Amino acid sequence: MNEREILTRYVYQVVASLVQNGVEDIVISPGSRSTPLAYAFASTKNLNVYRQVDERSAAFFALGIAKAKAKPVVLLCTSGTAAANYFPAIVEAKYARVPLVVITADRPHELREVGAPQAINQIRLYGEQVKWTAEFPIPDGAKQTLPYIERHIARGVNIATTPPFGPVHFNVPFREPLLIDFQEELPAQTFHSSFVGKIAPSEQAKDVLATAINQTKRGFIIVGELALGSDLKQIWSFIRKLKWPVLVESLSNLRANVPEDCTPYIISTYDALLKNSNFKEKVVADTVIRFGAQPVSKFLTIFLTESLPSNYIVIDEDPMFRDSSAVSTHFIHANVGNWLNELNIDSSNFDKDYLNKWRNSEEVAVKHIKEYAEIESDEGAVVRYLLENLPNESDLFVSSSMPIRDIDTFLLPTSKDIQIFANRGANGIDGVMSTAIGFSQGRKERELFLLIGDLAFLHDVNALITTRYQPCKITVIVLNNDGGGIFSYLSQSTVKEYYEDLFGTPTSLQFEAVANMYNMEYVRIQEFNELNQLFNKENENPLRLIEIFTDRQKNVIAHRNLWQRIHTELE
Template sequence: MIDEHQLKLTNYLAAFIEELVGNGVDEVVISPGSRSTPLALLFAHHPGVKTYINVDERSAAFFALGIAKARNKPVAILCSSGTAGANYYPAVIEARYAKVPLIVLTADRPHELREVGAPQAINQIDLYGKHVKWSIDMALPESIPSMIQYARSSAVRGVAISTGNPEGPVHYNFPFREPLIPDLQKVEFAGDQKGKRVLQGDRQLSPDFQHELQETIEKSNHAIIVCGSGLCEDAVQSIVDFAEENALPIIADPLSFVRSGHHSKDTVIDCYDTFLRIEDLQESLHPDLVIRFGAMPVSKALMLFLKGLPDIPTWIVSKGEEWQDPTARGTDYIHCDESLFCKSLMKHTSQKTLSWLNHWQDVNNRTKNLLINGHQAWDEGAAVHQLIQHLPEGSTMFSSNSMPIRDLDTYFFTNERSLRIFANRGANGIDGVVSTALGMSTKSQSMYLLIGDLAFFHDLNGLLTARKYQLDMTIVVMNNNGGGIFSYLPQAVDQTHFEDLFGTPMDLEFAHAAKLYGAHYFHVTSQQEFIPALQEAEHSKGIKIIEVMTNREENVANHRKLWNFVSREMKQNMKGEHHDSSSE
């Protein structure tokens, strides 16, 4: 006798999953639970789906986020009912602001068991609020043709919304009645059958807008380009070509993919975070037009520089309608594919003089030499500089927020290697960093994570996935015993409660954590120990943890000493040049 309930459950969910897979959602991270059983079993049963199991929902969601970042494709996450879905929240928020496509699937109690005191039941309707692009409380499973079409249409609709510009997470809440076991013997996934599809196109400017913007560029003598994260390879090449044709400096964030690669770096400026701190220099660098691609860069010095400019045209170019203008200086918000934007404005460009670009290049090169030659002490900055130099060709580096990304901003200089730098800069948090990097490691041949001790402690659970799936990644932990970035902020002036509230020393070393998760471990206290540790880690498989012991107070003092040195030397150069020009 056919079990009617089981038939409905099986056909309905198989149709939903088939449409997800047909539209590119072929990886799912599952956090086991009872109520999510039917979806979990059917995902595992689908021959075209790669499944990962992660018992910690918070870690699981960030792990999926990392896979989606690496593949630039939507990834699904699945959990049971109750607070399980609440543990997805930090990663969902990051996905929303970082524009990463996540398909969030939460199982739920049926309607008659909601708000009646049933176990593992919370209000899951619109659980993520405005942090998802779309959410739906799915209907209970049925197998009549109209409901099968509903399941298919809901699946493809969610993928379309998730991958549409700007990309982001969507949420499906699935209520299930018991029994929860589908009939896997009755499932035949079609595989090559054509279902519903989502075809996304690129946006481009109308000829009238092209002409208007072209005229502005022609009249400009001191334009600059600012590049942040979120750019694809085609966009980078087009922006570089556009900059070279118009002799424009590109202020390139370390996450923009502009500082490294095989494209030309002649117009790329990489030391602006240091020299834009020098007030005496700023006026000579004031642009008359700003063209920004991607998210706002990491550098606070750049942010303040842009915010302090007099009213000038500021174009913010993006594929979608997201609002990315923290300086509130934008004058034109241009929704267009970045590559098409550059190509459309390169058709009728007149020859530009090189003096403006040469000035930026000269300031940048002098600053770079001073940074390299002026940093004598062994500290986090020196360690990051050496780490970058020793990254193998084709490596991917994931950076934690706070001090690691800022040291990368300072020391990741332009180079010809194929190196890619990523970070969770959507919400700029330190949660889930280990798991996100491990997710990326599933698609990267040579994966590195640069992280501080607080962020590492915050997501140690992520290492369980690394052991389970034998992932390969080198983790460099800068252990300064606390939150190093707070030492640069005004809170550090009054030391009365600083250590307890902001320094937060944990007095931890991670050798025991490495042993717990089966990782190779290196304890580093000097420059002489660091390079051999990197070299040994490069030739070892699995998870490698290089714990670099540093001193917070010394780091702060060394950074400020270096900034002061660069500022002093640059001012001396400016005075010398002024004297020479006056004597002529």
């Protein structure tokens, strides 16, 4: 067997093993050293192949597909700094618990650390930011090589998709020549399948949880962003059974499609309510049960830290459970599942007046939030208008910083099918555009809107390159307040010296030229009364860029006025 035949068998074995283990999507950043694998992926009918020449954007693009499908997505790049540019998205994938299979092509061993071009040390390049890493052998004719590949890929995909989901890394060295013979059929596998188990709690854990619930007079549930693929029906059944107040973050997606019989328990305005000291005193809880990540709300975290519930029970699929405020008293290692509704629960001990305190205050806050767009015309009013008018069966991807906080404030429970997504693993504003465009590829049956600030848009404007390589459909809504709006709410804003230079960071940029560059429909909105243009399409262009101009200082004043109106009525 000659070198070309050996290389061909090797790369098609990689592809076949990935397909065998459930991979459907591959994102390629073209380059020379990855040529053999790129050819093999591109010539395989079993895969959806996407292209993005900017590796940093490509990695977030793959992250978006994986978030949308809750399935592993493969990333492929050449050697050198191309691999380093994957790093930000890999960090996000680790902390957001998203399954990525990262494949970096590499120089052969004899070209490492000797001054060869485009050769860096790629062994364990991503350190502890990946769940597992493996160095593949050079393609050769050895009997053990292909079985090694089969089983290592099975291990890698299993690790990426075992809770908590996360990224894994394969480093694959190639010698020249890099050409292969194209094959129509994938090689047969000697390793046929692997089965990953579900994580369920022990009987002892279930007894502890049931006992805590049955003894509780005053308690509430927190639902943050849940693990990919979580069954929301199980959460709704648990809520019906407990009949406790449920503080639902927007990213939990429990504020939409709300069953009518669960509506009395849903508390969406907790961030505004917990700014009020008297209200906090009235709703101190004996027991708190949390599913998913810690919510965005700073005031909820402060409340839990100050009140220290006797039982703070965290239910998480990772033994490294999330508890940044260090107030948890119990941890249960489990996925959301039917076990929740098999608990032996008796809620007769629960204080119904406690639920009413939350319910009545929620109604006060909801009233003021519904009136907000009639009183104000700032970014919050824009967000409220957007949420009220989003089409049914649509998704909203949201940038970190102010947009996600405004969504959390202004998204009220609704019977509409609207789902909210964001990159909240590392909470960065980089890669948001790329992730959203990738997300749109994974849920083509739904309409996708992206809400993003001007600085986050600038961070990732290269994301739009991918729209030149594959069909994309997305409406990008840029809130342009000329700088970093969130800092206006923080202590830095009280120090006027250097504020604009270091934190406001205005650029005076507008984005019509960007829209023209990528053949996007462009809509410019200067005044609140022009917002009807958000949903009035002039043509069938699948790419829309809507730029809404706002004022940072006006935003702060309007938000604080809302909180004051709620505070006054609560008092």
